[in-house]
Amino acid sequence: MKYLSALVALATMLLPGRAFSQQKKPIEHDDVSRWKSIEQPRISDDGNWIAWTQAPVTEGDPVLYVREASTGKTQVFPRAANAVFTEDARSLVFRINPPFDTIKAMRRRKVKDEQLPKDSLAVLTLSTGALKKMPNLKSFTVPEKWSGWLFYQIEPGGPEAMKKDSSETASPDSTKAKTPPAKKKSTKKAKKENKENGYRLVICNMENGIMDTIAFVEEYAIAEKMGRLLLSTTGPGDTLHFAADTFFDKAGVYLVDLEAAGRPRPLFRGKGHFQQLSLNQTGTQAAFLADTDTTKARIKPWQ
Incomplete structure (x- = not known):
């Protein structure tokens, strides 16, 4: 009798499961997309x-x-x-x-x-x-252990692009306005924002909304615990077409103390490419790799 009861219980569990398994709907591509x-x-x-x-x-x-x-x-x-x-x-x-x-x-x-x-x-x-x-x-980039600042890079055509100088536009009354002397067109090509030259970096003070733009920044890093910024720039070039901080007028690596009112401190000034920028936790020590070979040779002299 004990064995008969066990067989009946087992059959009761198996039969509905088999019936339900036959009713399962196969998964389709539309199901996965949801x-x-x-x-x-x-x-x-x-x-x-x-x-x-x-x-x-x-x-x-x-x-x-x-x-x-x-x-x-x-x-x-x-x-x-x-x-x-x-x-x-x-x-x-x-x-x-x-x-x-x-x-x-x-x-x-x-x-x-x-x-x-x-x-x-x-x-x-x-x-x-x-x-x-x-x-x-x-x-x-948003600091993890200190607040009040936001750093972001934008691609060409951003809001910081300067408008054309009003002196170059026609006067509303062109018959009374004196014709300005013709300006010589620059033969120098505008420096483009790209991976090689860098992109503009915007430093935003979230407390007062003041923003500062640095031109052609290749790479940047922030300290973990203090308001320090390390950046490398290729310099603004001769035909800067947007408003930017004029202090960074030369290529190089700069240290910016965001908690002090002083100017940024250049750690290295000169043309080149700078990578793997790094700061210690308090921003008092900096390290970076510098390639000052400005030739366009695919094979470097030491290779």
Whole structure:
């Protein structure tokens, strides 16, 4: 009798399972395209703010979620990712991507990379919900253990581009205006922002909103615990077409003390390429690799 009861119980478990297994719907491609993954979870230092990105498993646009733990209020930002809280938990900085379908369609038409829509930088003030955006983003850095500053590089065509000098435009009353002397056209080519020459670096004081732009920055690094910035620049060139700090008029490596009112300190001035910039935790010691061979030879003299 004991064995008979066990067989009946086993049959009861197996029969429904077999019936259900026959009714399972096979997974199709459309099903996979709807799957989402939770990525880049973040929490502010005060523990009151949480951020995460929900991204398609296959392809598509990510969505950034920002939740206030004390109230449960959630904000949603389409096409946003790479969120970073500032150390003082006042702001959230993140990247906004162009629509995925738009980029995909343009690539199919073989549109050049420089003509594709660029990413944007977004800064969210957590207490008020105010959002500021800056176009043409290349990269950004937020200090982890000190606050008040934001660093980002932008590609050509950014908001810091200077407008044409008004003296070169026609006067509203051209019959009364004196014709200015003709200016000689410069034979020098404008220095382009690219991987070799570097891109403009914007240093933003988040307390007062003041921004400083440094031209043609190849690479930069910040100290872990103090407000120190180390950067390398190839110099502004002869035809700088946007407003930038004139102190960095020569190529080289500079140390900027953001907590002091003094001018940046040049550690090396001269043409070359500088890589692997590094600072110690307090920014009192710097290290970098320098290639001062300015020849365009593919094979260097020592190779």
